[in-house]
Amino acid sequence: MLENYRSPWMTEDLEAFADSVRRFGREVLEPNELKWRQQHYVDRDVWIKAGDLGLILPDLPEQYGGAGGTVAHAAVVIRELGYVGNTGFGYGINYLVGHYLNNYGTPAQKQRWLPGMASGEIITSVAMTEPGAGSDLQGVRTSARQRADGKYVINGAxxxxxxxQMSDMVVVVARTGEAGAKGISLMIVETGNPGFRRGKCLDKVGQDSADTSEMFFDDCVVDADAVLGGVPGQGFYQLMGQLPYERAMIAVGAAAQMERALALTADYVKERRAFGQALLDFQNTRFVLADVKATVTASRAFADVIIDRWIDGxxxxxxxxxxxxxxxxxxxxxxDKCVQFFGGFGYMLEYPIARMYADARVQRIYGGANEIQRELVARSL
Ligand SMILES: Cc1cc2nc3c(=O)[nH]c(=O)nc-3n(C[C@H](O)[C@H](O)[C@H](O)COP(=O)(O)OP(=O)(O)OC[C@H]3O[C@@H](n4cnc5c(N)ncnc54)[C@H](O)[C@@H]3O)c2cc1C
Structure with a gap:
């Protein structure tokens, strides 16, 4: 979206893929955004359309229904859907779960889940957070106790x-053993299981088309092979292995959303007039947006470094x-700076910039609060 800037990892092939993702964003996501925000979920047929384009699991092997591309394809999807302001279509969770399965799943687990997840027929969730434990993941209280017949009984919230609300399968972080990291496992639970219950779809400050919800497990019985990878006690290590990619996705999406905010604002300040001139002719507008453009450009470059490293492992x-x-x-x-140039319109949810403002706040909270991220960075000093 930034003019005269091509990411160093971009290729002709990826440009063509980006075009098809952009079309999907503009033709399928953008026109339905307000409807989905009102109903608090994205229609299921969108998942199928995305699956047909190969944008849900773009870098997983074709053997498992993936599109056989690379991480660069995944980065293109994140960026292009950021450019249309998507915060509701939760394809990214299928992407993350796809990687959990591909990296740690047994052959049977991969075969059972990946093809449907890639095609958009199966929607997934990752259930880590509990009412009493978010940042401190080792404090989860949801338990999965093994019975004499080998099956596990899951209880928790x-x-x-x-x-x-939409998921067909949930990867649940549960305690299968001793206190601490070694007692945690990732359990694969089908939402048709009688012990599984969805709670409320939560009313949020922004990201209204995402069906962010409560979930309850009441004596939810699953087979022994519901443990991701088949061996209990690996969950914490599996999470630690994959969480950096979730954070990279959030980072790349943030950079794209900034580019969109700048583009929308630059258009607006050229059109809107006050005191006989365009808003862009006020020196304040010019200087603040010059600062914004510098920040957006530096952010894009930072996102590119992350993508580069993600691509080369x-x-x-x-x-x-x-x-x-x-x-x-x-x-x-x-x-926040962009909203100011829209004046009162910037506070009206009818305007994309207002929705972007509301949607952005949680980016600093989920995927691990930013304070936790600083702790992780400080450990590398
Ligand atoms: C819209 C949305 C979508 C989400 N999607 C999912 C999902 O799909 N799956 C899932 O499992 N979870 C999801 N979450 C949950 C999210 O990951 C957690 O909210 C987040 O990890 C913070 O946990 P918490 O809310 O329990 O806050 P707490 O852990 O109570 O932390 C509150 C605040 O305390 C501070 N704090 C905590 N620990 C430290 C520390 N060590 N050092 C310094 N400060 C600290 C931070 O400022 C933090 O923001 C989602 C949340 C939202 C809002």
Whole structure:
């Protein structure tokens, strides 16, 4: 979206893929945004359309229904859907769960879930957070106790779960053993299981088209092979292995949303007039937007470093966390400055910039609060 700037990792092939993702964003997501915000979920057929374009699991092997591309394809999807302001279509969770399965799942688990997730027929969630434990993941109280017949019985409550109303399968963080990291496992739970219950779809400050929800597990019985990877006690390590990618996704999305905010604002200040001149002719507008453009350009470059390392396999936890906290904080500042130029219209949800403002706040909270990200970065000093 920034003019005269091409990401170093971009290729002709990826440009063509970006075009098709952009079309999907403009033709399928943008026109339905307000409807979805009102109903608090995104229609299921959108998942199928996205699956047909290969944008849900773009970098997973074709053997499992993936599109056989690379991480660069995944980065293109995040960026292009950021450019249309998407915060409701939760394809990113299928992407994350797809990687949990691909990296740690047994062959049977991959075969069972990945093809449907790639095609958009299966929607997934990741349920880590509980009413009493968010940042401190080792404090989860949801339990999965193994019975004599080998099956597990899950009990507990989760909250703030993205795709919560729509998901067909949930990866649940549960305690299967001793206190501490070694007692945690990731359990694969089908939402048709009689012990599973969805709670409220939560009323949020922004991101209204996302069906963020509560979930309850009441004597929810699953087979022994519901443990991701088949061996209990690996959950915390599996989470630690994949969370950097979730943070990278948030960081790359933040940079794209900033580019969109600048583009919308630049258009507006050229059109809107006050005191006989365009808003852009006021020196304040020019200087503030010059600062914004510098921040947006630096943010894009930072996002590109993260993507580069993600592509070549050298993205570490500190770099992902740095990107997550720094870019989401710049996103908040940039959008706040942009809103000001829209005057009262900037506070009206009818205007995309107002929705972007409301949507941006949570970027500093979810995916691990920014304070936690700073802790992780500080450990690398
Ligand atoms: C819209 C939305 C979608 C979400 N989607 C999901 C999802 O799909 N799956 C899921 O499992 N969770 C999800 N979450 C939950 C999210 O990841 C948590 O809210 C987040 O990790 C923070 O946990 P918490 O809310 O329990 O806050 P707490 O852990 O209570 O922390 C509150 C605040 O305390 C401070 N704090 C905490 N620990 C430290 C520390 N060590 N050092 C310094 N300060 C600290 C931070 O400022 C933090 O923001 C979602 C949340 C929202 C709002």
């Amino acid at each position: 989760k909250t703030f779960i993205t795709n919560g 050298t993205l570490d936890s500190a770099m992902a966390s740095m990107g997550k906290f720094w870019l989401t904080e710049r996103q908040g500042e940039v959008i």
